[in-house]
Amino acid sequence: MPRSYFHRMAKKxxxxxxxxxxxxxxxxxxxxxxxxxxxxxxxxYIASLPQPQRGIAERxxxxxxxxxxxxxxxxxxxxxxxxxxxxxxxxxxxFVGHVKLMFIRGTDLKPEPPVTPVAMGKATRGIELAxxxxxxxxxxxxxxxxxxxMPFVSAARRPRPAxxxxx
Numbered sequence: 001m002p003r004s005y006f007h008r009m010a011k012k013x014x015x016x017x018x019x020x021x022x023x024x025x026x027x028x029x030x031x032x033x034x035x036x037x038x039x040x041x042x043x044x045y046i047a048s049l050p051q052p053q054r055g056i057a058e059r060x061x062x063x064x065x066x067x068x069x070x071x072x073x074x075x076x077x078x079x080x081x082x083x084x085x086x087x088x089x090x091x092x093x094x095f096v097g098h099v100k101l102m103f104i105r106g107t108d109l110k111p112e113p114p115v116t117p118v119a120m121g122k123a124t125r126g127i128e129l130a131x132x133x134x135x136x137x138x139x140x141x142x143x144x145x146x147x148x149x150m151p152f153v154s155a156a157r158r159p160r161p162a163x164x165x166x167x
Contacts, residue, residue: 032078033045033048033075033078033079034075035074035075035076035077036074036075037072037073037074038073038074039073041073041074041075042061042073042074042075042080042081043061045057045075045079045080046058046061046080049094052130052131052132053094053095053098053099054094055132056094056099056129056131056132056134056135057080057092057094057099059132059135059137060080060092060099060101060135060140061073061080061082061092063135063137063140063141063144064082064090064144066141067141067144067145068082068084068089068144068145068148069084070084070085071083071084072084072086074088076088076091077091078093079091079092079093079094080092080093082144083151083152084148084151085151086151086153087151087152087153088104088151088152088153089103089104089105089144089147089148089150089151089152090102090103090104090126090143090144090147091104097130098128098129098130099128099129100115100117100126100127100128100129101113101126101127101129101140102115102117102120102124102125102126103124103125103126103143103147104120104121104123104124104147104152105123105124105147105150105152106123106124106125106126106143106147107122107123107125108123108146108150109125109143109146109147110146112125113125113126113127113143114127115127115128127140
């Protein structure tokens with residue numbers, strides 16, 4: 001998607017244009033961006049990033065939209081989250097000097113992404129991108145498709161079996 005698309009969407013949702021202050025590493029939330037489901041909060045988050053992180057995040061978002069039918073977006077823990085079928089598959093968070101693309105069930109992906117992010121769960125794996133040139137779109141699309149076959153659904157959002165709670 002052209003960059004102007006993100007800027008139009010961000011203007012509709014963001015009260016003021018501010019640049020997100022990036023953290024050096026994951027510790028708590030990646031940014032102060034508030035949690036919200038939907039496209040608009042993710043577009044606003046991406047538009048708030050400084051370059052080159054904004055360009056990287058825009059490419060990841062566009063690749064996800066092209067690769068996954070029924071894509072769902074949201075902002076969680078100060079990062080853009082992407083999922084399908086009511087569950088989350090991967091997240092993209094901007095940090096000083098890079099963007100992390102993290103797959104929630106990364107240990108199940110083939111080939112397994114090389115980076116084990118701090119504070120993201122034992123099965124999470126990903127990659128760190130310092131520039132758009134670092135993004136191997138073909139490989140990342142393969143990982144996105146694999147991740148979409150096994151979205152993470154929290155216990156609170158999982159449907160309960162009809163027999164649950166009956167004695």
